[in-house]
Amino acid sequence: MPELPEVETIKNTLLSKLVGRRIMKVTATLPRLIKIPTPEKFVSLIKGKEIKHLFRRGKYLLLNLSGGYLLIFHLRMTGRLLYLPADAPVVKHTHLIFHLDNGEQLRFHDLRTFGTIYLVQEGELGLIRGLVTLGPEPLGPRFTPDYLREVLAGRQTTIKGALLNQELLAGLGNIYVDESLFRAGIHPARRAGSLTGDEVFRLHRAIRSVLEEGIRYRGTSVRDYVDGEGKTGGFQERLAVYGRRGQPCVKCGTPLELARIAGRGSVYCPRCQPFAAAAD
DNA sequence: AAGAAGTCCTGGGCGC
DNA sequence: TGCGCCCAGGACTTCT
Numbered sequence: 001m002p003e004l005p006e007v008e009t010i011k012n013t014l015l016s017k018l019v020g021r022r023i024m025k026v027t028a029t030l031p032r033l034i035k036i037p038t039p040e041k042f043v044s045l046i047k048g049k050e051i052k053h054l055f056r057r058g059k060y061l062l063l064n065l066s067g068g069y070l071l072i073f074h075l076r077m078t079g080r081l082l083y084l085p086a087d088a089p090v091v092k093h094t095h096l097i098f099h100l101d102n103g104e105q106l107r108f109h110d111l112r113t114f115g116t117i118y119l120v121q122e123g124e125l126g127l128i129r130g131l132v133t134l135g136p137e138p139l140g141p142r143f144t145p146d147y148l149r150e151v152l153a154g155r156q157t158t159i160k161g162a163l164l165n166q167e168l169l170a171g172l173g174n175i176y177v178d179e180s181l182f183r184a185g186i187h188p189a190r191r192a193g194s195l196t197g198d199e200v201f202r203l204h205r206a207i208r209s210v211l212e213e214g215i216r217y218r219g220t221s222v223r224d225y226v227d228g229e230g231k232t233g234g235f236q237e238r239l240a241v242y243g244r245r246g247q248p249c250v251k252c253g254t255p256l257e258l259a260r261i262a263g264r265g266s267v268y269c270p271r272c273q274p275f276a277a278a279a280d
Numbered sequence: 281a282a283g284a285a286g287t288c289c290t291g292g293g294c295g296c
Numbered sequence: 297t298g299c300g301c302c303c304a305g306g307a308c309t310t311c312t
Contacts, residue, residue: 001305059306076306077289093290112289114306130307157283166307174305223292223304263285264305 004171005214058170079115161262
């Protein structure tokens with residue numbers, strides 16, 4: 001699942017390849033993935049646009065195009081963006097092909113077809129609700145221990161649910177939430193508003209360190225994720241809890257447990273992440 | 281209005 | 297060996 005470190009890695013691998021390229025044509029074999037504008041308008045509008053810059057916001061990848069346009073991708077569960085030569089075989093689940101002026105291609109590949117694609121003017125970002133309502137970047141200056149304490153205060157939802165809420169914090173998904181909670185020693189089912197000041201501080205640090213490490217290791221390839229060059233990441237070998245149900249905790253050896261929290265499979269160590277708060 | 285549940289989708293893993 | 301069932305989950309919609 002491409003979360004913040006994966007989208008950041010994809011951006012990094014595509015940046016030097018795409019900037020300065022012109023999109024000559026788009027082939028859309030699954031047009032329903034194009035949400036804005038209509039697929040017909042998308043295909044005609046994008047023709048001839050030059051890619052000026054690429055950046056990431058939360059789990060969104062944004063491409064600045066000439067004429068003040070933004071081409072935006074959200075990969076959801078299984079989306080991939082691949083830079084390939086035109087003669088590379090078009091594999092199953094390839095849904096969109098951007099033909100570039102150097103003869104190479106940018107291909108959008110998505111097994112479960114949850115991914116979404118948008119083309120808007122810079123002033124029309126409000127049309128993409130999930131993008132404009134995003135909370136702060138976890139690695140940016142707005143994400144401070146004080147900010148985290150404020151948004152968690154009074155929340156009845158689980159801490160897991162709060163961290164998955166993109167309006168509170170942008171870019172975390174199931175993998176990095178579980179890893180962050182483990183590093184901070186906090187049970188995923190704890191009420192968000194019940195965390196102590198020390199726990200909030202530890203959680204803030206844990207989120208930052210997990211994401212920084214995730215980026216350093218070029219993302220987590222559990223199943224589908226590959227970067228813009230088709231390469232897998234390396235962070236899956238460093239996961240402490242995600243996908244390790246029943247295996248020994250890396251800190252204390254206790255078998256890790258799996259529970260359904262906030263509608264997601266959640267793996268945690270019952271000893272290092274006790275449910276009972278340490279006496280408020 | 282916050283929070284929870286249902287929804288979309290396909291391949292892989294499992295039981296029999 | 298093969299069929300059918302269930303699971304994975306990001307974010308939107310629907311419900312309570």
